[in-house]
Amino acid sequence: MSAVSTSPLENRVAVVTGGARGVGELLARKLSARGARIALVGLEPEELKRVTGRLHTDSDHWHADVTDPEAVARVAGEVKERFGRVDVVVANAGVASGGPFAASDPDSWRRVIEVNLVGSAVTARAFLPHLAETRGYLLQIASLAAITPAPMMSAYCASKSGVEAFAHCLRAEVAPQGVGVGVGYLSWTDTDMVRGADRHDVMRELRARLPWPANKTYPLSPAVDRLVTGIERRSAHVYGQWWLRGMQPVRGYLPALIGTVGGREMNRFADRLDEVPTGLVGAGGEADEHARNTLRH
Template identity: 40%
Template sequence: MNTTLNGKVALVTGASSGIGEATALALSAAGARVAAGGRRADRLKLLADQAPGELLPLELDVTDQESVRAAVAQTVERFGALDILVNNAGVMLNGPIAGADTTQWTRMVETNLLGSMYAVHAALPHLLERRGIVVQVSSTSGRTASAYSGVYAATKFGINAFSESLRQEVTAQGVRVVVVEPGFVATELTTHITDPTMRAAARELAESMRTLRPEDIAAAVLYAATQPEHVAVNELLIRPTDQTRA
């Protein structure tokens, strides 16, 4: 197995914190030239300073198709190609369906699902040219829905369905599609929750186990990305050992 990504170019969305940040650093350490996209430009600049290799910070809003297309174009303009797309940007705004603020539903669908679709659409011509890799960061919620996470789960189920359709369309052309489904990871994701009961429940759940770290998921992405071209790791389900539900 090739354990380096020398000569490869990666674009990571949602790279200003958590799994995206850790993945950008892991890919850079493996030799890839990395474009790191996110909404918080100040954090991305700090990330560029920390990266062991060349890292291009890109202000990116995945809900805006023009922003997504511009990020892909800037990546290719800077590095000359695009080999790996890591769709990681996401929000989790859990709460009951009854009485929900439906603007939060729209935000989750636009960020988690449509955002990843927009990125695939913009990047695919370059990935087909390079026989590249699409990594879709989904969730255990993309397999099992639970109360109070209905819309978040719907977006993750959607990512899984879209990814399988994409795989069937492009695998014969050498593009590999990887779905990574993390369980509970210690990131900022739960801090997005505005419902105080849900936020407290998420905090209590995190305190009840040894949670995954962003670096654990980054290592899984790196594993999939460094397989030989004839090997497609299509799905990686990763839970904390202590996680019993979902």
Template identity: 40%
Template sequence: MNNPLEGKGVLVTGASSGIGRATALALSGAGARVAVGARRADRLRALTGDAPGEMLALDLDVTDPESVRDAVAATVARFGTLDVLVNNAGVMLSGPILGADTAEWTRMVETNLLGSMYAVHAALPHLLSTRGAVVQISSTSGRTASAASGVYAATKFGVNAFSEALRQEVTAQGVRVVVIEPGFVATELTSHLTDPTMRAAARDMADSMRTLQAEDVAAAVRYALTQPEHVAVNEILIRPTDQTR
């Protein structure tokens, strides 16, 4: 049986934990050669040891355009190709707008939105030549904003808008753009929260449902990337069955 991912060159950002880690392992298991980027180099080394296939660990800070360009160049140098970019790096620093630490806003915009834009900008020439794919890990917050998550939602709405414009620009040239919008996932993301009330609310929410696992989202990524070339799965919204909104 033909394996669409066999030998493909993939770059996954934010790969040191959670969805990024699970996606890197899933795509490696599907035969891809995977470059994993993050700032926590020790975790990446452990990840490469767990990978079933060839995996390259890269020190990557998506908020730094030069770091992003270097990671793309290193991926192409190692694999000779870049067929898939998975933009997963992100932080969630939710809290009320009144009294917020605006430095946290800057961090979210730079990581979640600008970081994914920088990665697309650096990778796109290669993806056009390989007729590859961009996978954007967004969120249900990219569809519905809620109190105490205004800036996080704004970054994810931005990711969705940027992705649709990108799709319109490159789909006729064979590049597929996939937006994955997970609901509540059991990952480290909620540990980023500095507001004690928000941390408690996140714990309560997790306790109230059967949350998604990172591997569930990775399976959605793999599904989208293994469709025939003429099929573009542009958007996957995936929530826990128990999540009402």
């Protein structure tokens, strides 16, 4: 019997936001390999078309900004019409920025919150009625940044802490309808976003000084395999790297620790902080800025 035929995802419909690259792209491919039909949502039509063309199952893609409630509601309706059902939604779309908060670009800082937190809520609001029909599952992609604060990442940490709390609240609310809600945690994983941040010397060196194992960049494929397993099991918590589970019992001690150690490191880099760009990082950040600039003009 094939691997596809033994998966609980066979013939199910999975929506993946931020599906043009990185975690979203590989997750779509691995879910499709297990028999799921995929609905990709994102800001890059040509990239989404390319990813869709590589999938193993009947799949499709939609161009939409996850912060736009009308656009996402339209997509939810069209996905249901196209496939007849929605079983899994992965709120994965995200952007990041770096640098000291006081010197940050206000628009970029706000955009991180809007895409990562507000966009996840917009996605959930649009698709929950369809998930209720199938007693489906919503996976919210969070981060190590939800567990521990980090200097130079205020917007990203705030947004990921927010989506973690949002998902925990939502889990209890939708349980009577048979809908499962999970939170996926990833450390530094080899994606365009992380590579984009690492292009800047200060950010790369600051991250390298983190204690092991948080100072490493981890391969993408094993992390996504863990997400797929979590989706199949409808897990409440999914850890892309094995050691992240062990962070949960000690997370209450981390703010004080980071405040002390992080402050020392910030002092070390004080004369170089003005080198750090404050806009969105990586190819996904560039695509987001391009899409918004196109709308303005």
